[in-house]
Amino acid sequence: MTYLSNDPASFAEDALAGFCELHADTVRRVPGGAVRRTRPGQPKVAVLPGGGSGHYPAFYGIIGPGLADGAVSGNLFTSPSAQDACSVAMAADSGAGVVFGYGNYAGDVMNFGLATEQLRAKGIRAENVVVTDDIASAPPDRVADRRGIAGDFTVFKVMGAAAEEGMDLDEVVRVGRKANDATRTIGTAFAGCTFPGADAPLFTVPDGHMGLGLGIHGEPGLRDVPRPGARELAEDFVARLLAEKPAGARDRVAVLLNGLGSVKHEELFVLWADVSRLLRESGHTLVLPEVGEIVTSLDMAGVSLTVTWLDDELERLWTAPAWTPAFRRGSITTADAGATVEDVAVAGAPRFAEASAASKKLAASVLDGLRAVRTALREAESELGAIDAVAGDGDHGRGMVRGIDAAVAAAEAAWRAGAGAGDVLAAAGDEWAARAGGTSGVLWGAGLRAAGEAIGTQAGTIDARAAVDAFAGRITALGGAQPGDKTLVDALVPFQQRLRTGTWAQAARAAEEAARATAGLVPRKGRARPLAERSVGTPDPGAVSLALVARTVSEHLEEGT
Amino acid sequence: MTYLSNDPASFAEDALAGFCELHADTVRRVPGGAVRRTRPGQPKVAVLPGGGSGHYPAFYGIIGPGLADGAVSGNLFTSPSAQDACSVAMAADSGAGVVFGYGNYAGDVMNFGLATEQLRAKGIRAENVVVTDDIASAPPDRVADRRGIAGDFTVFKVMGAAAEEGMDLDEVVRVGRKANDATRTIGTAFAGCTFPGADAPLFTVPDGHMGLGLGIHGEPGLRDVPRPGARELAEDFVARLLAEKPAGARDRVAVLLNGLGSVKHEELFVLWADVSRLLRESGHTLVLPEVGEIVTSLDMAGVSLTVTWLDDELERLWTAPAWTPAFRRGSITTADAGATVEDVAVAGAPRFAEASAASKKLAASVLDGLRAVRTALREAESELGAIDAVAGDGDHGRGMVRGIDAAVAAAEAAWRAGAGAGDVLAAAGDEWAARAGGTSGVLWGAGLRAAGEAIGTQAGTIDARAAVDAFAGRITALGGAQPGDKTLVDALVPFQQRLRTGTWAQAARAAEEAARATAGLVPRKGRARPLAERSVGTPDPGAVSLALVARTVSEHLEEGT
Structure with missing residues (x-):
């Protein structure tokens, strides 16, 4: 459950405020989310992941060079508003346009879609990349209906590296969608998370069972099954993902083994030993795999496995350096970083047309x-x-x-x-x-x-x-x-x-x-x-x-x- | 609880194996723990934290340049053996000696003490730095009886940076003990962790209460009190730590806000907003504070706050770069790194004296x-x-x-x-x-x-x-x-x-x-x-x-x- 809060109603905002205080040297808070503290020296595409809160380090934990330029952050498990998205986009845009990245949920699709329209009306180029990696949420012939879960991270990482390389907006969108098309995730939950102030979990799983394919907000999955041992779970996960290997995909893969909150590091390492062995035995080469808490759901007890099949371009972008509060890879040059931006209010008072x-x-x-x-x-x-x-x-x-x-x-x-x-x-x-x-x-x-x-x-x-x-x-x-x-x-x-x-x-x-x-x-x-x-x-x-x-x-x- | 395992009896070993597989490029497994994959170009002191498993990233998650040279890893919540410690030390020693760092628990004190004797008998210089940061475990007049908890990290970080700088064994021990003397931690637990294969938690806390000062293995703390809001908890923690400010300490501090396992990132950020404000209001300057999972206890629901009062030397060592699986700060030069070491068996068959x-x-x-x-x-x-x-x-x-x-x-x-x-x-x-x-x-x-x-x-x-x-x-x-x-x-x-x-x-x-x-x-x-x-x-x-x-x-x- 959630133990620590001041006012449960402002929990998500309070958490964002604490995060921005901790990382005030690199991140600044704006209405609707947060953006990098430094502005790019010359225009670059702003990569803006977003969605509901409660999934740290998704999404504001990955703001920084080589990854996100900002993050749009809604209330707990609730889409941010179009206004939030516009606010963050206007703070992050450096003239090369913005691209929102988010999981395929109705509220997010609508709000980011609406924000895109509003930004374009203001003359800011804006695009969307929707992540649909959760193979448990719809069958292969309805990929567009699938939800986005931990595969969010791989897609955003690729887009962040592309923007850092200097790709233009269309190119960043192109590689983001290519990464999504190459990404598959299967997850499971053993126990539900509990919201701040709530006295019961959002959902429950029968004792000794797991909800296979259960969504990160408790959405229905495939079915409840008896909880297997780590090795059997690894076998099931890997088999399901390999069955969805994209046509023509090669054998080099980025892999995420993600803990949802209460499944801890040692358990993830136990599972990883089998997951990595099985992937290797199937002829795959693992490229800089990540094991840890990547897209969480408060204290949900669950785990997910994500595989992204890499071509040369995706591998270059996946392995590129990044430096953010929650994810650091390699050594990134900061010579291009422009001036530091002090905190400023983004929103002004609305103006109205002269009325009769x-x-x-x-x-x-x-x-x-x-x-x-x-x-x-x-x-x-x-x-x-x-x-x-x-x-x-x-x-x-x-x-x-x-x-x-x-x-x-x-x-x-x-x-x-x-x-x-x-x-x-x-x-x-x-x-x-x-x-x-x-x-x-x-x-x-x-x-x-x-x-x-x-x-x-x-x-x-x-x-x-x-x-x-x-x-x-x-x-x-x-x-x-x-x-x-x-x-x-x-x-x-x-x-x-x-x-x-x-x-x-x-x-x-x-x-x-x-x-x-x-x-x-x-x-x-x-x-x-x-x-x-x-x-x-x-x-x-x-x-x-x-x-x-x-x-x-x-x-x-x-x-x- | 712990959901994922193969054989509960080998859980700790399986987790270490999975970790070493994941980080095989930088870490290699040896009997009793793990060491860096690369050997230093010239002799340097080997800093070797250790203790029972179940506390990731303590202790093997912090192996890498600028921090630990290896880690001695026992069974869950159980001291490693002297033989484990010797094995890791012999693999890590590059001729400048080794220093074990560990929390003050009877089993660790004995096993590492015994290992130190055995290493010296073999001609390897060996020392110990015992961490005693938990102010809830004994009153100020019995500091030497105090347990070591999250303050372990600060002490090991300082020692790792000192060894990386080229300090000799006596100097590394000196700064480690100085860091320990300047470090105070107070923790609390809301719910106990459950071992792999166990069907009941190691300890429980009454509903709506918290065990103030409860140890990271469930050792008795100060008392059970009703669970406060985040702000009240921050006030209580900060007041208790400031009351133990060392005589003559200045006002620059390293700070760790540590989640034990099931208290999640967003909650830590909510608490951090108040902790950081209170520390600043008390006249302190916060130097590169860390908020996250630093010393965990499986899925225990709990949190701890650590303050280390810094002098110039400790601040230099605290802020120095480091690059490990779980902790990365700044950009560390790797020019000094020597040859990569392939996996080798460390232990040989015992030899016996000729008997009558x-x-x-x-x-x-x-x-x-x-x-x-x-x-x-x-x-x-x-x-x-x-x-x-x-x-x-x-x-x-x-x-x-x-x-x-x-x-x-x-x-x-x-x-x-x-x-x-x-x-x-x-x-x-x-x-x-x-x-x-x-x-x-x-x-x-x-x-x-x-x-x-x-x-x-x-x-x-x-x-x-x-x-x-x-x-x-x-x-x-x-x-x-x-x-x-x-x-x-x-x-x-x-x-x-x-x-x-x-x-x-x-x-x-x-x-x-x-x-x-x-x-x-x-x-x-x-x-x-x-x-x-x-x-x-x-x-x-x-x-x-x-x-x-x-x-x-x-x-x-x-x-x-």
């Missing part, structure tokens, strides 16, 4: 509507959490409340600053996305911003259908979910369709019926869901939230008339 | 006696374990059986090789010490060797009193225990005295009575005893073993007559 008097008046009604939604979500928080806990991690209600609280605060500030109705809603969306975390946070945030942009800052009334179309269009484009996937889209689409011909109240009732009907659906394949794979019989919490918000807005509109 | 026919005949009787003792100890193993478990770690019976098994095997080999009676017994003693581990192993081994030397290889009969005097003299000289300390000496001294005027049978009965009487004694202060401090009411297992052996030999002698 009518839109400013309308903004007050928008703000009242958001407050009504806040009241409703706060009242429903525990119920939403209970629904989510059946098949998920139970944090949906908390995330929605965190989002709406931040949204209302931002809307109030925007309203006081004289923003029009559309900007008040857009500002609310931005803060929702930044503070709520997770997949639903970015969807709600991006949806509200889109609706706000549709409303604009001049008109004195709202075209509800246009606003809802913008909201729904953004969410379906970002999330990629289809009706029937058991997501909030199952309530959103009926709502949107009913609104085309009916009133808001009728549409809200359609959303409620559709949300209840999600109880009969099976979640879309590949959708990351910890603890249980089946949630038939329980409605989707995201759909329930959407229906609740629709009804609350309906009541708010009726009061207003 | 009478002594060879007597040797068969000695061998039979040892076999009788083996039978008796095997039968008594679980009973001895149960007695030991009342106040100790319950491994006394197992250790005695491991010792006698190895002793009989060695005696048989010596007898087949034509050794005389004394050499058969001496060979048995050497293997007992090498294989049994722990304090009792080295005492029995050294005692039997001394008895063997008294018996010699010419006489056809044994002067029992002379042999027992040699046995007892060696044990009391090595162990330093006095009658009344509740050790095997409480049975040995009455046995020896009764034998002066009586028969072996009478002496054996005196030993049995004395062993039973140890139930009323309180253990000597400072004697490391996990789990419980009081053992009044239970006889000392070492004394019981001695009486059992005495009686068995008595029966063997009667059969022989």
Whole structure:
């Protein structure tokens, strides 16, 4: 379990602060994460790994020459926001563009994707490399659905060395994707980790068993099996990885044997003796293998094995020197390092477009509507959490409340600053996305911003259908979910369709019926869901939230008339 | 707990083998531990940390330029044998002598002390630096009784840098002892570790509490207290260390914040934020602090804070570069590194003095006696374990059986090789010490060797009193225990005295009575005893073993007559 904290709610931030204090000579903290203290002497591509916290040394432990230029760091096991990613990227960019690297999780994909769009709109070149190394998370014919776990490290190491060599953005992305294509990981867990302040682990594994292929956030794996001896585990791991050797791959490999937290060094060395022997016996040459804690999950008891098949280019980049707090290889020249950067605030106060008097008046009604939604979500928080806990991690209600609280605060500030109705809603969306975390946070945030942009800052009334179309269009484009996937889209689409011909109240009732009907659906394949794979019989919490918000807005509109 | 092993009995050896395989380019395995792969270009002092396994990266993880020349590695939480220490020392010595560094535990003190004597007898200069940093293990007026914990690292780092600089043996010892005198550690544990194959932890801490000052093998600390928040723990740790600031110390400090195993990186960073602030607020300047896993205890949940007050010389040595598997600082020149050494067997077959026919005949009787003792100890193993478990770690019976098994095997080999009676017994003693581990192993081994030397290889009969005097003299000289300390000496001294005027049978009965009487004694202060401090009411297992052996030999002698 986690024993040491001050406030469990700020644990991830407190840890990042302590880390940045310890390494203040080489790393500086910025909103959303950390970047190198020194700026490059001439423009170089900024390699920016990121994801939720709780995986140290992933991701901020590998900031330094030859590896990452910065790291985007979310709350525990929760994607950072697009705003976090933009903040870190703007601090790290030296004019040659940025590339985000992250594991394939819905929240990360959306937030980093959104950040990429926002950075490009600001004139900063931005790209993404998504890691999909976990062979237990989807079969070989659906590689793109696989999660990213410890193979993150190899991919980021290769990209970091490429950027240090002076490769341009397209080249760094190319080698990063090549490294990902050549990387396979299999993991297992013996016992779950416990969050700060929690009194029970996030998941459990039956005594004497292990969860083969269990994800680093407790996502479902292959199956629970009796815990084998070290030699049998090594044989199983190596056989599974060799069965997925890429076509045409040669026999030189980078290898990571990774402890998740409570499986200790001596155990890893015992396992390594067999792993290395088996890999050699299969005709492979091991190139600078690493054994240790590389991508952890708090105190989870587990271990994973990663193999990357190397060509000449990947081997050169894998073996290149690097110097970071948690990973040091060879001797790296620092002659190119430019000036040291003192700590500076990155984020400024938002600016709003000049609004009409009518839109400013309308903004007050928008703000009242958001407050009504806040009241409703706060009242429903525990119920939403209970629904989510059946098949998920139970944090949906908390995330929605965190989002709406931040949204209302931002809307109030925007309203006081004289923003029009559309900007008040857009500002609310931005803060929702930044503070709520997770997949639903970015969807709600991006949806509200889109609706706000549709409303604009001049008109004195709202075209509800246009606003809802913008909201729904953004969410379906970002999330990629289809009706029937058991997501909030199952309530959103009926709502949107009913609104085309009916009133808001009728549409809200359609959303409620559709949300209840999600109880009969099976979640879309590949959708990351910890603890249980089946949630038939329980409605989707995201759909329930959407229906609740629709009804609350309906009541708010009726009061207003 | 420990999840991964092949054979729990060979876990420590398997881990060392896996480590040496992983780092075969820089480290080579030798009997008893590991040494650097490269030999120095010219003679330099060999710095050799050592102790029981289970504390990685202590001790073999810090072998490399600027730090250790090798490491002596015992079984889990068990002192290596003197033979292990000699083996590593002979492989590492380049002509300038060796210095062993280890924490202040009875078994380590005896085994390394014995190795030092044996090396000197072979013409190799050898010294010892004993670390006593744990302020919870004895009050300030008994610093020499304190245990060594994470402060080991700072002391060894300073010694490694000194040797790398070219200091001679006396100088390396001087700076090592100076570093120890300037180093203070306070630790705490939240939960105990579990040995490979065991189904219960070595110790437990009540829920919601922590064992303040608990030792890294579960030795008693100060007291169990409710578990505080990170900030309160930082305040308590810093206050306790500052209260022991050495007289005349300046305000520049090396700091280690050490995780014992299951307290993870993020928690350490949260704690570090407060620790570093408090140390700065007290006027101290932090010089290259380290936060991480430095001296672990398998998967124990615990943390310790170490402060070393630096003078100019210690600061120079602390900040000097080093390059090892687990600790890398700066960029170290390797121009001085000499030739790479291929793996070679260090130990050869023992050679025996030419023995008389009478002594060879007597040797068969000695061998039979040892076999009788083996039978008796095997039968008594679980009973001895149960007695030991009342106040100790319950491994006394197992250790005695491991010792006698190895002793009989060695005696048989010596007898087949034509050794005389004394050499058969001496060979048995050497293997007992090498294989049994722990304090009792080295005492029995050294005692039997001394008895063997008294018996010699010419006489056809044994002067029992002379042999027992040699046995007892060696044990009391090595162990330093006095009658009344509740050790095997409480049975040995009455046995020896009764034998002066009586028969072996009478002496054996005196030993049995004395062993039973140890139930009323309180253990000597400072004697490391996990789990419980009081053992009044239970006889000392070492004394019981001695009486059992005495009686068995008595029966063997009667059969022989």
